[in-house]
Amino acid sequence: MKALVSKPHLLSRVATLALGKTIGGPAAEFTDVPEPTISPNEILVKVRAVALNPTDHMHIDVISPPGSTIGCDYAGEVAKVGGNAVKAWSVGDRVAGVVHGGLVPGRGAFAEYLKIDSDLAWKVPDDVDDAAAATFGVSAATAMLALNCRLGLPYPGEEQDIRRQQTAPAIFIYAGSTAAGLFTIQTAKLAGYTVVTTASPHSTDLVKSYGADAVFDYHDPDVATAITKQYPDISIAVDCFSKGKSFGISDEVLKNSKGKLITLLQPPKPKYPGVEHELILAYTLFGHAFQWLPPVGPKWPALPDDRKALARFYATLPQLVGSKKLRAPPVLLEEGGWNGILTGLDKLRAGKVSGGKIVVKL
Template sequence: MAPSTQKAVVVQADGSVVITSVPVPKPGPGQILVKVAAVAQNPVDFKTIAWVKKEGAIVGCDYAGTVEEIGPDVPAGLRTVGERVAGFVFGSYYKNGSCAQYVLAEAAPTVHLPDSWSFEDGSQLGVGPFTAAQLLWEAQQLPTPIQPATTPFPLLISGGASSVGQYAIQFAKLSGLQVFATASPKHFDLVKSLGADEVFDYHDPEVAKKIKAATGGKLKHAVDAISETGTPAIVAAALSDEGGVISATLPYPETRAGVTAIPICAYNMLGKSYDFPFQWEATEEAKALGKRFAEHISKVISLNRLKPNPKVVYPSGLASVQQGLLDGPKISGQKIIFRIADTPDL
């Protein structure tokens, strides 16, 4: 049984974070209580804290650990006590986040973590791969590794070295697509090792023209894992003269005639309404997509066909979270990881 209290990293009114004692929650309908082993940091963690400063919120979205308790209305056999799992929650905004000894999670959009994956690697199987799945299979209904394309066609992935980009490249390649990506030159080898057929320097002022030439002017599908700081203009310009469709991680500016941009948000799959970063009313359809994507991701992992992001493990568990949040905007191509057991005096 879980204890009544736990240590967690909590947001203060000024946007700083502290480790403090908070109650261990009880799982409600459709939920599981997970004993957290490791946490992965995402850009959304430090962005949400900076934008909102939600006092009392527990930091963190991504987690890996073991099922401690199963709530009511979880379908029989879906989850088992002691099962190794990974997933994500809406952290840094509610009093439930992954930077804690225990986290409440939805039982359905959760990945089964095989023994071949460490908790450190598994902790990143949350926002990154689920967002990549949305970009590819919800926004555009592109082929999946379960049902790959019979005839390859080009796909551009902007931000190939980001966590979302790394998973999107792998999913797209496993789905039989011809993958083009943008990245900083220092990450070219990494992006190519994940399956990108060609990689382009997003700093190059001619990058859109070069992508258009490399794709023979036939590019009609793109994923923008960055969706800001100039990427919308590059991606739109790289598409065919007739235009195309862009899946985006943020609301997209108007681009040009013939181009349709479809923004997505991973939080939609958690089955709950929310009012930040925009208004969303929960739907059964979105929750069902989360369950289906979790099954796809679990299947790909079970076949040893997915590589985790390169990682850097911070040394002091929860006590390192504040430093990780400060370092996050400066780190690219890697995931910052915290092991709960490394926390001093835990």
């Protein structure tokens, strides 16, 4: 089968990380590789559409060991079913989800076929097309991991006791117009929270349409002061950008309550005493230990509870999506089939994507 496979060696990856640009030519290429073989607990998926994430080009440029299949978000149909999965899946079922792409052969989404544990995928409703279904991968899972696993908000689709409170507590979400931001806004609203977020003026209507209650322009040098004036007691926040000034603004919002900030990239030391930072990675949702830049890079332990959370989330997702309680971000279709993946990843590298999710149909 055809797949996008990483090819750099350790020296070129370290050089790319240090210099901020690709060294030694293209770091991944489409090539023919064996079709994955599945275990009794897995399903084989014929990939029909993929969504692109910044983590994909980060894996290509720096993280992935040679020979890894790239890509995380997918939608398609079931091609084979493991013996222990026949009660849940049948050949021809429409399926979508996320895989830990960029780590091992056979797992990445940017391929004709991929394999996934049968309980870590979700059944796509008939009225949801493949392009929209493919977006419920890294970004949606990250929102769930941040809010439900780390911050303790009620899970989407389950009883929301918080709604019976007279005044809904507020949560701060930096970068609400990103795909992760739009999913985090919706998940927080389903939990009964008032959502305070940042966005550019041209994205204000977009984030409000996804449930944001208050939107502040992050370009404003006094944006944190404006937020704390109206919402002085915010104690939890998610930084869906996690670069540059986003950490400082989030810390300003949390300083009164000495609150907790969830970040998607490595954060600096908190700006104020009592404020807590916690980095999350969606890859812990697969329940296995892993390492970046092996053999010298950082390691993460297996977190079985995170895996249970992803299975729980995907079990309820068909109902949430079918009832329109959880919506896909705007889909930005990239033409060109397989070549569209590379074009789209270049746009992400250049920071030219806003207000939607790039999706490629294969």
